[in-house]
Amino acid sequence: DASRGCDSLRAAKAALETGQVVVSSDAPMLIELPLDIVVEATGAPEAAAAHAAAAIGQGKHVAMVSKEADIVVGPLLHRRARAAGLVYTPVDGDQPSLLMQLVMWARLLGLEVVCAGKSSEYDFVYDPAGRRVTSLDRETNAADLGRLWELGADASAVLAARSRALAAIPQHAVPDLVDMGLVANAMDLAPDVPEFHAPIARVPEVADVFAPAELGGILRGTGRVDVFNALRRQDEASFAGGVFVVVRCSDRKSWEVLRAKGHVVSRSGETAMVYRPSHLLGVESATTMLAAVLQGDSSGPADVRPRYDVVGRTTTALAAGSSLAATGHHHQIAGVEGLLVPARKAAGGNPIPFYLMDGRRLLQDVPAGTVITAAMVEAPADSALWRLRHELEESFGLK
Numbered sequence: 001d002a003s004r005g006c007d008s009l010r011a012a013k014a015a016l017e018t019g020q021v022v023v024s025s026d027a028p029m030l031i032e033l034p035l036d037i038v039v040e041a042t043g044a045p046e047a048a049a050a051h052a053a054a055a056i057g058q059g060k061h062v063a064m065v066s067k068e069a070d071i072v073v074g075p076l077l078h079r080r081a082r083a084a085g086l087v088y089t090p091v092d093g094d095q096p097s098l099l100m101q102l103v104m105w106a107r108l109l110g111l112e113v114v115c116a117g118k119s120s121e122y123d124f125v126y127d128p129a130g131r132r133v134t135s136l137d138r139e140t141n142a143a144d145l146g147r148l149w150e151l152g153a154d155a156s157a158v159l160a161a162r163s164r165a166l167a168a169i170p171q172h173a174v175p176d177l178v179d180m181g182l183v184a185n186a187m188d189l190a191p192d193v194p195e196f197h198a199p200i201a202r203v204p205e206v207a208d209v210f211a212p213a214e215l216g217g218i219l220r221g222t223g224r225v226d227v228f229n230a231l232r233r234q235d236e237a238s239f240a241g242g243v244f245v246v247v248r249c250s251d252r253k254s255w256e257v258l259r260a261k262g263h264v265v266s267r268s269g270e271t272a273m274v275y276r277p278s279h280l281l282g283v284e285s286a287t288t289m290l291a292a293v294l295q296g297d298s299s300g301p302a303d304v305r306p307r308y309d310v311v312g313r314t315t316t317a318l319a320a321g322s323s324l325a326a327t328g329h330h331h332q333i334a335g336v337e338g339l340l341v342p343a344r345k346a347a348g349g350n351p352i353p354f355y356l357m358d359g360r361r362l363l364q365d366v367p368a369g370t371v372i373t374a375a376m377v378e379a380p381a382d383s384a385l386w387r388l389r390h391e392l393e394e395s396f397g398l399k
Contacts (some may be wrong), residue, residue: 009033031055036293039091039285041065043331045355049073050384052088056080061087061292063285065094068331068355071178071310072385075185076392078304089291089298093284096182097299098276099243103187104301106274112248114222114271115210116189119230119239120176124166124200126233133166135229140168151205156218159209162200162231171229172198174338174354175330177310180225181340184308186300191308192224194339200229203239207266207273210246215270222248225340237277244275306343306396311351312336312372320365324377326358333358336372345398346374346389356389 003021006012009029012022016033024030027047031038031054038055040048040062048066055062062081064070070077070090081088090097095118103116122136126145133142144165152158163171172195184190197218201209210226211217219226230239249255249265249272259265264273291297312324316335324333333354344350352374360377380386392398 027051028054031058031060035060037061037063037087037289039063039065039289040069043068045069045072045326045358046383046385049077049388052077053080053384053388056084056086056088059084059086061089063089063091063288063292065091065281065285067094067096067175067178067182068326068358069385071181071185072353072355073388073392074182075304075306076388076395079395082302087292087296087298089288090182090186090300091281091285092288092299093279093281095179095241095243095279096186097288098279099179099183099245100186100300102243102245102274102276103183103189106245106247111245112222112250113189113245114212114248115192115219115224115226115246116183116187116244117210117226117228118176118179118243119228119241120171120173120198121241123238123240124169124229124231126231128233133169133231135169138169140166142166149202151202151208155205155208155216159197159199159201159218166200171200172196172337173330174310174332176227177338177340178354180227181308181310184225184340185306186304188305188307189223189225190221191340192219192221192226194341195337196226196340198227198229200231202231203236203275203277204264206244206275207246207264207271208268210273211266211268211271215266215268217266217271239275239277241279242275242277243279244273246271246273306392306398308340309343309351310338310354311341312354312357313339314366314368314370314372317368318362318366320362322362324357324360324362324372326355331355331358339371343398345393348375349373352377353389356385 004015005023015022038060040051045068048069052062078088125134131143148162212219288299315337346352351371357377
């Protein structure tokens with residue numbers, strides 16, 4: 001057989017020696033095997049942090065797919081790996097890695113990054129005949145969307161009207177904040193607003209939308225991260241999960257040539273979008289593993305710092321004793337939305353990182369619209385994730 005289920009280290013080593021794939025539910029045991037790299041893809045914050053720390057401790061490179069742990073303690077694990085001569089890396093094919101590389105590429109060329117971002121996981125697909133919009137398994141009436149199809153002279157007003165017209169479809173998701181938080185930490189970028197603008201925009205509009213307000217866009221500054229919900233017709237190509245950078249057009253003549261070739265240049269001619277409209281995580285991850293093991297290279301930058309945390313704000317009143325469990329495909333906590341804010345020590349009245357409170361209970365009643373703080377959440381008796389977070393705060397001097 002090509003694979004063998006193993007429940008002991010001895011059996012697992014024997015299977016490897018015969019060329020078999022080892023299958024086991026005992027992750028710590030698997031990490032003890034003579035491996036070059038561990039790919040952590042559980043999506044479970046506590047387990048992912050423990051597995052990654054153990055792998056580094058045993059001299060193995062780590063490719064971190066579990067962003068739920070990466071956003072809480074990733075910079076510490078990155079620092080530990082570098083000190084040990086190892087690689088701790090994001091994974092090719094996933095949006096953070098793809099976007100980090102796109103930002104590094106733009107900067108290498110001398111382009112100013114106005115905004116870096118991604119589209120949400122699922123397009124907003126418009127059916128003009130039926131006047132309906134569908135996003136995955138959500139569908140809503142879009143009778144007013146026809147008149148809002150073009151961005152018009154007042155982009156902010158049109159974007160706000162689209163958001164209201166399609167309010168039945170969720171437009172913000174915690175995983176998007178996590179993706180962009182990882183990019184902000186790695187590339188020294190910042191959110192324009194903590195909850196993100198997350199406009200509903202068509203692909204040709206992105207360079208206009210994610211531009212500074214003085215250029216007709218929605219941003220208050222440059223060097224930002226954000227997300228958009230890609231609006232398209234059924235006969236148009238998808239952008240779901242794609243990544244982009246909006247850059248400043250310092251050489252107008254060159255960009256006008258590129259516009260003529262079909263590139264996305266803003267109406268003002270001041271900004272343009274460079275993008276990759278797809279991500280193929282399961283296919284591309286091999287390049288990260290090969291680069292880490294054979295070349296000692298990460299798919300991300302060399303310097304990663306805890307600049308921003310994803311934290312939670314209640315959307316409804318939560319009672320003392322409520323369990324804060326991250327569930328579902330998107331690992332969201334019921335009644336809690338995400339914000340991307342400057343990283344602080346998770347103590348007292350400071351906000352607690354979103355996935356640090358996963359599985360914990362509230363110690364007090366929390367009204368709707370309240371940012372959940374460390375003092376509101378019970379601390380665990382023992383937790384690798386919490387220990388690593390405290391070490392990160394000390395190591396990087398968070399206050």
